[in-house]
Amino acid sequence: MRALRDAIRGGRLAPGTRLPPYRSLAADLGIARNTVADAYAELVAEGWLTARQGSGTRVAPRADPPRARRTGGARSSGDRENAPRPVHNLLQGSPDAASFPRTAWLASARRALTAAPSEAFGPGDPHGRPELRRALADYLARARGVRTDPDRIVICSGFAHALRLLSGTRALRHKAAVEAYGLDFHRSLLAAAGIRTVPLPLDEHGARTEELATHRDLRGVTTVLLTPAHQFPTGGPLHPERRATAVDWARASGGLIVEDDYDGEFRYDRRPVGAVQGLDPDRVLYVGSVSKSLSPALRLGWMVLPDALVDEALTAKGEREGWVSALDQLTLADFLESGGYDRHVRRMRQRYRRRRDQLVAALAERAPHIRVSGIAAGLHAVLALPPGTERSAVRAAARHGLALDGLADYRHPDAVGPARDGVVVGYAAPPDHAFAGALEALCRALTPGDSPTSR
Ligand SMILES: Cc1ncc(COP(=O)(O)O)c(C=O)c1O
DSSP states (O other), X not given: OHHHHHHHXXXXXXXXXXXXXXXXXXXXXXXXXXXXXXXHHHHHHHTSEEEETTTEEXXXXXXOOOOHHHHOSOOOHHHHHHSOXXXXXXXXXXXXXXXXXXXXXXHXXXXXXXXXXXXXXXXXXXXXXHHHHHHHHHHHHHHHOOOOOGGGEEEESOHHHXXXXXXXXXXXXXXXXXXXXXXXXXXHHHHHTTOEEEEEOEETTEEOTTXXXXXXXXXXXXXXXXXXXXXXXXXXXXXXXXXXXXXXXXXXHTOEEEEEOTTTTOBSSSSOOOOGGGGOTTTEXXXXXXXXXXXXXXXXXXXXXXXXXXXXXXXXXXXXXXXXXXXXXXXXXXHHHTTHHHHHXXXXXXXXXXXXXXXXXHHHHHOTTXXXXXXXXXXXXXXXXXXXXXXXXXXXXXXXXXXXXXXXXGBOTTOOSOOOOEEEEEOSSXXXXXXXXXXXXXXXXXXXXXXXXXX
């Protein structure tokens, strides 16, 4: 796969080039046919190759991986609009990038720049701009039930940055509990900082926080990372009793909870579930960012810390602001205070809700055997699959030119108990005009008896 990617990237394999059939390449390399088929399917999902009935597997017209985390450089918007998308993208992880509120953001940027005091153009304070911390303290209290004053907010570039900053402080050391399903990227960040992660089992009520106090493997854990508003990626909110249990554990053991509120604003059936932080601001470190609400490109987030940890976090950041532009911070402050942020979130909530309804309706009609879960909130859903069928479903999706992840990608390697089979469908990423096509490809891929297009 690496060799093929390199050859395509470097132009040795030009767009449109037909790849050898599985059988011949497998014979040439002395490997199994299925290995080649899996590699092709993965490269189709990534956008390097296309597979069409009758024309075999070819290098994509403009081979360029659709996953934001692999695309590298920025392209002009004209370029983006003209380029044919090689695959349908239902990968979770990105909001609808086409809906970024350019005009309103620009208006905030203009106002912020005009009003900025001269000292804002000097080396930044690692604490973050006071204007933004004030605006966030108000917003988070109002929208997320967070209890804080601006002094306990430290600006960072997002949740991943918060993990990096907190690793090695009293907040995150040696051994931390994480939900049995979560982002591998976050687990790797902790591992790289020398922190062992131990999986906390999940059930229909979310993380089994009662096991923090009782489970043998969780002994010695001083911090637990949770996604209480919307478990990532399986989808439900953490049950109220489980929230209380987590806080009781932290109080009794001197432990801490890191609350990842990555998409807390997007709730569809009722008002968003408030943050656990509100239950005990001394035991819960609350982390949020604009990555789902606005764009992950901004790299703008915040930590709301217990008093005792503020200095340590500031020391970890260094003497100057080294990550987040003061001008972006001032712009976000204006965006929050002028109501632009609320308007954008409201608009996106409606849009995502509509998409979610379309997804549920399409599956009910075309693939009624599939159970959809995690749909009350967020930007993705989980489609539960019969045991043992996940890999083939992801492969079928790839053959239909559809990029999505299986649940296995999110499972902690040490998780115990039977793995759940399912696919994670991110319904936010495609622009509106591409959504119906992506849904159609999904339904075709999941329909029993559907014939693969590449064989
Ligand atoms: C589980 C989870 N946590 C946090 C984030 C936000 O990460 P960041 O703020 O580093 O962009 C995401 C993705 O947006 C996520 O999926």
